[in-house]
Amino acid sequence: MKKALFFFACILLFSGAQTQAQVTWHTPEEASQATIGNRLFFFDFYTNWCGYCKKMDRETFKDPTVAAILNKYYYPVKLNAEGNFTHEWKGRAYNLTQSGRSKIHEFALATLGKQIGFPTFVLFKADRTPIQAIPGYHAAKEFTIILWYFASGDCDKYPYERYSQIFDKEIRPQMNKQLGLADSK
Secondary structure, X not given: OHHHXXXXXXXXXXXXXXXXXXXXXXXXXXXXXXXXXXOEEEEEEEOOOOHHHHHHHHOHHHOHHHHHHHHHHEEEEEEEOOOOOOEEEXXXXXXXXXXXXXXXXXXXXXHHOOOOOOOEEEEEOOOOOEEEEEEOOOOHHHHHHHHXXXXXXXXXXXXXXXXXXXXXXXXXXXXXXXXXXXXXX
């Protein structure tokens, strides 16, 4: 009996240690009505068939640093670019529409323009003005740099290429301190 209880306790401890970070995702409907203070909107434009979208969900968004940055400094929103729903943004309603042989959400068309590809992430200021579109798959380490570049305001201080070069040595320790994370790479 003691062995069984010990074994059960070990399983609970091990499974607790293996829990992954979670991003608190919001719906487009919630975003249309949200007041977010000094955070940024982070829109994840995805489709159900997109393999790299699923890989971002499985790997990148489960990373504790990525999740911490998104939850603290952004208002993360998942938007299915082929979803049949109405999304209101800056006083305009957007719906699913026919585009060529496929259907796509008007908000994705309006936001991404001719650069439609998935996944694409779009950052907006709190006043709903677009800042930057970030296309494609990104591993957690690279995505951490991108997210912190905008969240910290360092995008106004450094060109991105220089920033990514100095990030681990000069920027990451302060970021980890602000996020309450251990100073690791």
